[in-house]
Amino acid sequence: MKKGFYLVTLSLLLISLTACSNKNKETTSPSSDTELLTSSSKTEHEDVRLNFNKIVLAQAANEFKGGTTLEELKAMYGEPTSQSQTPAGDVTLDSYTWNFDSVVVTVQLFENSSIARSISNFIFSRKATIDQKRYDKLENGMTFKQAIEILGEPDDFSQAVSSDKVELQAMWVSGFKSESNSDQSRSASITLSFENDALTQKSQTGLNK
Template identity: 60%
Template structure:
């Protein structure tokens, strides 16, 4: 591939935790507390949970396939309907198409290169699930683990972004629901991965 596609900074697909506190509720059932949430059968289904689960179906292309084979705009429309906004942005010496879908406070953002998804993000979503993520559990997520292993430990993240470039593959995941904190405190956990290895983690408000 002659053209270089530089890394999309996470700021382009950054998260906003504003509003997540309203969605943070404890579940009366443990179903939404499973390692991989793949259906919407929970009686404590969160607002726009269907959008969050459909988001898992977006395929992000990599440099190994010259950024081909990512989810197309037509397939994105099948998942989410017509986009709310569309704009173009430069990335190195190429131009990307940025589409967003708005579902109340929940936002889905996707960058496409030549009709192939190379970056995706979902923000301001929170599952309804049983509180289980405390500081001790957070500490078991050690540097170098894969994203899949992080899901096995903490469960499916509420929000995350993923961006691929000619240099690396980056993913940032955020957990806001199911976290253990003091009353009236919104705790959260953020994990950052490079090439499917945990390179940085932070938490705010967690207690044991």
């Protein structure tokens, strides 16, 4: 599998994540700390987000086989809202999108095996507990799981697999102690980038100390 296969896939999904997540978001009512919320909470479209965690991406070691199939995706989300094909190197990827109001789920498959996934515009309802002190605990090299233990589950994220990398970008947009949550232009967010499950880059806006 050529490296270009990876680059096209990930760039498309991360562009989608950034564009969608920069839209204005409504403030949600607090109902949980940084733990992943249960089905008893009032987060809108939480079932969509929880099912997203179940999507398995194929691995290069298995020749990109074994990822979640289209049939399994339809069992989770129903018929896709739209679909298209994307050239990637010397192969073609099948891209499927599901819309749930403003929440967008996109999955790309190679030979009916998921190799990239993205969810955007989802917002967890949780207490405002994320602040600058928690952000400062994030260090390069830590795993995605370790980041979740500090911040809780991300609201949005994208992930893609290639012959030599697994890259993930995650965004937190809820649960912040920010200086002005009412001012959408100054609302808080954290974005983390991982390569092969190691944190490589972090950024934040609007956090309280």
